[in-house]
Amino acid sequence: MTMSNEASVEWVVTGMDCGACASKVRTAVERLPGVSQVDVTLMNERLRLVLDEGKTPRDRVEAAVRKLGYGVVAGGEGAQTGTAPGLGASTLPWYRTSKGRLVIGTGLLFLAAFITSFLVSEGLARWGFVAATVIGVAPIMRRAVNAARAGMPFTIEMLMTIAAVGALFIDAASEAALVVFLFAVGELLEGVAANKARDGIRGLARLVPKTALLEVAGETREVAADSLKIGQMVLVRPGDRVPADGAVARGISGVDESPVTGESMPKLKEPGDAVFAGSINTEAALHVTVTKPAEDNTIARIIRLVEEAESARAPTERFIDRFSRVYMPVIVGVALLVALIPPLGFGQDWGTWIYRALALLLIGCPCALVISVPASIASALSSGARRGLLMKGGAVIEAAAATTHIAFDKTGTLTNGRPLVTDLVPVAGTEAEVLSVAAGVEAGSSHPLAEAILTRAKADGIATPTALGARALPGKGVEAVVDGAPAWVASPRFADSSGVLEDQVRHVAARLESEGKTVVAVFRPDRLLGLIALRDEPREDAAEAVRQLKALGVSSVMLTGDNARTAAAIAGSLGIQHRAELMPEDKVVAIREMVAHGRVMMVGDGINDAPALATAHVGVAMGSGTDVALETADAAILRNRATDIVGTIRLARAAMVNIRQNVAIALGLKGVFLVTTILGITGLWIAILADTGATVLVTLNALRLLVFNPEREA
Ligand code: ADP
Numbered sequence: 184m185t186m187s188n189e190a191s192v193e194w195v196v197t198g199m200d201c202g203a204c205a206s207k208v209r210t211a212v213e214r215l216p217g218v219s220q221v222d223v224t225l226m227n228e229r230l231r232l233v234l235d236e237g238k239t240p241r242d243r244v245e246a247a248v249r250k251l252g253y254g255v256v257a258g259g260e261g262a263q264t265g266t267a268p269g270l271g272a273s274t275l276p277w278y279r280t281s282k283g284r285l286v287i288g289t290g291l292l293f294l295a296a297f298i299t300s301f302l303v304s305e306g307l308a309r310w311g312f313v314a315a316t317v318i319g320v321a322p323i324m325r326r327a328v329n330a331a332r333a334g335m336p337f338t339i340e341m342l343m344t345i346a347a348v349g350a351l352f353i354d355a356a357s358e359a360a361l362v363v364f365l366f367a368v369g370e371l372l373e374g375v376a377a378n379k380a381r382d383g384i385r386g387l388a389r390l391v392p393k394t395a396l397l398e399v400a401g402e403t404r405e406v407a408a409d410s411l412k413i414g415q416m417v418l419v420r421p422g423d424r425v426p427a428d429g430a431v432a433r434g435i436s437g438v439d440e441s442p443v444t445g446e447s448m449p450k451l452k453e454p455g456d457a458v459f460a461g462s463i464n465t466e467a468a469l470h471v472t473v474t475k476p477a478e479d480n481t482i483a484r485i486i487r488l489v490e491e492a493e494s495a496r497a498p499t500e501r502f503i504d505r506f507s508r509v510y511m512p513v514i515v516g517v518a519l520l521v522a523l524i525p526p527l528g529f530g531q532d533w534g535t536w537i538y539r540a541l542a543l544l545l546i547g548c549p550c551a552l553v554i555s556v557p558a559s560i561a562s563a564l565s566s567g568a569r570r571g572l573l574m575k576g577g578a579v580i581e582a583a584a585a586t587t588h589i590a591f592d593k594t595g596t597l598t599n600g601r602p603l604v605t606d607l608v609p610v611a612g613t614e615a616e617v618l619s620v621a622a623g624v625e626a627g628s629s630h631p632l633a634e635a636i637l638t639r640a641k642a643d644g645i646a647t648p649t650a651l652g653a654r655a656l657p658g659k660g661v662e663a664v665v666d667g668a669p670a671w672v673a674s675p676r677f678a679d680s681s682g683v684l685e686d687q688v689r690h691v692a693a694r695l696e697s698e699g700k701t702v703v704a705v706f707r708p709d710r711l712l713g714l715i716a717l718r719d720e721p722r723e724d725a726a727e728a729v730r731q732l733k734a735l736g737v738s739s740v741m742l743t744g745d746n747a748r749t750a751a752a753i754a755g756s757l758g759i760q761h762r763a764e765l766m767p768e769d770k771v772v773a774i775r776e777m778v779a780h781g782r783v784m785m786v787g788d789g790i791n792d793a794p795a796l797a798t799a800h801v802g803v804a805m806g807s808g809t810d811v812a813l814e815t816a817d818a819a820i821l822r823n824r825a826t827d828i829v830g831t832i833r834l835a836r837a838a839m840v841n842i843r844q845n846v847a848i849a850l851g852l853k854g855v856f857l858v859t860t861i862l863g864i865t866g867l868w869i870a871i872l873a874d875t876g877a878t879v880l881v882t883l884n885a886l887r888l889l890v891f892n893p894e895r896e897a
């Protein structure tokens with residue numbers, strides 16, 4: 184058997200400033216043997232593919248990219264922490280980049296020729312314009328030829344080259360020179376705008392300090408933050424940023440986690456609490472044990488997630504891509520007809536119509552159109568990421584914007600998820616005995632109810648007996664063997680079906696439940712030991728979130744495994760519809776029903792609601808920057824705020840409006856200049872100015888999303 188030695192490889196590609204660039208790179212490398220699953224992302228300048236190095240060595244791939252005129256550097260890891268070699272290019276001052284030099288060179292030549300035409304002679308000036316054109320078009324022509332060789336005859340560079348060279352032949356040298364100059368200016372501006380959009384998310388990486396104060400044997404010394412290893416201890420002085428994800432070992436202090444979660448209210452951190460790299464220690468010194476290597480810390484993962492999200496293309500974007508692939512050849516065809524038909528068919532002047540056809544070629548540059556959608560999406564994604572609203576790609580943005588119904592999981596989403604034991608009702612035995620058995624059963628569970636019961640047992644000074652074979656019964660409770668006999672902590676409904684509930688106890692449970700409390704029964708195979716009531720307070724902003732959603736025309740419903748009375752009490756206080764006593768699989772059924780009637784967003788805690796999250800059009804995990812929340816679901820809310828759900832929808836809607844504006848600007852301008860060009864109202868240099876202008880315009884429009892405030896009610 185022959186094993187293929189395929190591996191996935193990644194590069195940073197620099198100089199891709201317009202949308203067509205990405206597809207150019209994609210097409211060129213796709214043709215190489217042994218290359219598959221090519222993914223090129225414009226906004227994070229990444230090329231990923233699966234490569235069989237037996238067929239094509241890496242440097243052949245790199246050579247193919249370089250030939251197209253882009254820079255390429257192996258690996259991409261560095262970029263996530265903001266130190267990518269590729270980033271160096273964008274930090275050069277503009278006049279030292281090759282594009283900048285071209286602008287200055289062609290600009291000076293054009294100016295010299297222009298002055299000559301006034302002061303010396305028209306004839307001499309013409310040669311100046313020709314020189315400016317030839318020098319300026321040479322690098323563009325080289326790129327055009329290389330792309331054509333790689334199987335892409337229709338490129339912006341090709342259109343430019345034909346238009347500029349053609350103009351020389353019909354004696355429009357001054358215009359040709361101006362076109363080449365404007366094209367160079369356009370490329371430069373596009374680069375600036377694209378970098379600005381990229382910076383939005385990379386700025387996050389800069390929030391992690393470069394150095395850390397490592398503590399070894401009672402002494403501190405400064406080391407590079409990315410050299411920290413798991414288990415090492417660092418000192419974080421007040422005012423310092425935390426250099427790594429870690430856990431507090433000693434010290435108590437308020438920590439501002441806004442760089443990671445967007446939440447600017449400092450959180451009190453005590454020994455044992457987790458801290459994120461990039462957050463700011465506000466009060467007192469903390470000694471922190473490193474728990475994650477630099478490339479794996481939460482900020483790095485958020486950035487990676489957003490960058491990956493940028494390559495998950497929205498349906499609209501795919502449409503635009505297909506559209507522009509036919510658009511260019513069509514325009515070239517139209518240009519040919521314009522050049523040939525009037526002179527041949529109607530005896531019109533060749534020069535006039537060739538000139539118009541050349542201008543049409545420039546109208547064929549689809550730069551603005553191709554960049555219109557990814558620019559908006561990249562801006563929206565980084566804008567969200569800086570507020571703790573993560574969306575995994577354009578498709579999620581489109582779906583979130585279209586949301587008509589939202590289903591909330593109750594525990595941890597509409598409520599704080601930190602229930603407290605409010606009542607202990609012993610039936611057989613004492614309060615302490617009930618708590619002791621309950622704690623034993625719950626010791627292995629991570630359910631919020633379990634944590635509450637364990638906390639209470641600890642507070643009451645009750646030792647937790649060891650339990651064997653603990654097993655979760657999803658939606659029902661937990662069972663385990665405690666003190667040699669089976670025991671359960673579960674919903675009264677489940678206890679009832681096990682036949683241990685007496686009428687009188689049932690009444691007590693019902694009364695507690697109608698107070699919005701969750702009741703669990705603690706029982707052995709044959710007898711009830713007692714009831715424990717817990718209350719999980721609704722989040723402060725939950726009612727407000729439901730109200731704001733209503734104002735946006737989105738209806739909300741609460742889904743819960745809790746019993747009907749508790750659910751009704753809590754839903755009533757929030758003004759939300761509800762469905763109770765749902766097993767995890769019932770939640771999926773409920774979502775499926777909703778999906779049949781509208782666009783559904785499901786908000787859950789990302790752990791036990793995974794199937795329901797996956798069934799909805801958009802599954803949103805709400806958790807304070809936890810691992811699971813980040814990795815599962817389509818979107819995640821890092822701050823514990825219900826109103827951030829509303830913010831996500833607002834941001835998604837704003838992004839879609841922005842995308843529509845951009846497509847309208849790009850297509851509209853093309854349409855207008857298509858007509859004016861054929862009519863002969865506008866000429867060559869206006870045509871190129873229109874494309875550059877539109878590109879800059881759509882990019883600037885997209886950048887508005889970076890300052891969009893999703894918290895403001897419209
Ligand atoms: P929710 O939909 O509110 O998140 P779950 O589906 O997690 O609720 O649980 C539904 C019900 O099952 C709870 O109200 C409780 O009665 C019972 N239950 C689930 N897990 C546990 C546990 N670890 N301890 C006690 N009761 C539990």
Ligand code: MG
Nearest residue numbers: 592594788791
């Ligand atoms: Mg739950």
